[in-house]
Amino acid sequence: MTTENAVRVLLCDDHPLYLDGMEAALxxxxxxxxxxxxxxGAEALTLAAELRPDLVVMDLNLPDMSGIDAIRELSGVAILVLSMSEEDSSVLAALRAxxxxxxxxxxxxxxxxxxxxTVADGGAVFSGVVAAHLTACLTAPVGGGTPAALPELTDREREVLDLVARGHDNRRISRELFLSxxxxxxxxxxxxxxxxxxDRAAAVARARDAGLGQG
Structure with missing residues (x-):
């Protein structure tokens, strides 16, 4: 039985079994x-507008859109990301969103x-490995590097897109990156x-706007 001032949570994840486990735990x-x-993501946006939850627990890997894009479109609600990815680019993109x-x-x-x-109450929370990544980013020497282009992408996705923007086909990319x-x-x-x-052409345009595919 929930209390009168219980935190109202909306869950968003593309794995039904994981949703079952999360719902049971909460x-x-x-x-x-x-x-x-x-x-x-589209379902999360619709339900958030209808249900007005205090908090959305959001995965980043969704079938219809990036969780990052979904976060950007959610307003007036706290967001807690629960993701498999611990890459700097994913963490920073989620926070910026x-x-x-x-x-x-x-x-x-x-x-x-x-x-x-904590997040529903206005605080910020990061798992240990994510906090370590953020600390490393924040304490890096000024001028020690530039922000990654298209931070919503993983390092490998950015690498593949860079080669696409250079005009490489999938077969050549697979050879260069030792991937199938x-x-x-x-x-x-x-x-x-x-x-x-x-399509590929639109992705190339975005990549070149972000500085990829040069040289």
Whole structure:
């Protein structure tokens, strides 16, 4: 039984079994109430508008759009990212988009509960490995490097897109990066989804605008 001032949470993840586990973990405490579940970014945006949750627990890898884009479109609601990715680019992109917390999947139940309460109350929470990455970024010498282009992409996705922008086909990319052509195609499908472009030409245009494919 939930309390009157329970934190109202909307879950968004494309794996139904993971959603089941998260809902079970959160629903067994009286001060947290799961009010909705979404498996796509579009569904999360619709439910957030209808249900007005206090907090959205958001995965970044969604089938219809990047979780980063979904976070940007959510307003007036706290965001806690729960993702498999612990790469600097994903963490920084999520924070720039408006997330207040970032945990890596595999976090303990107690850590997730604490994060939900803290972020809903206006605080910020990061898992240990994410906090270490942020500390390294913040303490890096000024001028020691430039921000990564298209931070919503992983390092590997950016590498593949750079080669596409240089005019390489999938077979050549697979040889240069020692990947299978299927893996290259998978990376490109993720790039298209995250950049919200429909084809290779549009992706190349975005890449060149960001400074990739040069030299």
């Amino acid at each position: 629903s067994c405490v009286p001060d947290i109430e799961v009010v909705g579940r979404a498996t796509t 408006g997330a207040q917390g970032y945990l890596v999947k595999g976090a303990r139940r107690a850590e997730i509960l604490r994060a939900v309460r 052509e299927k893996t290259v195609r998978n990376h490109l499908s993720h790039v298209f989804a995250k950049l919200r472009v429909r």
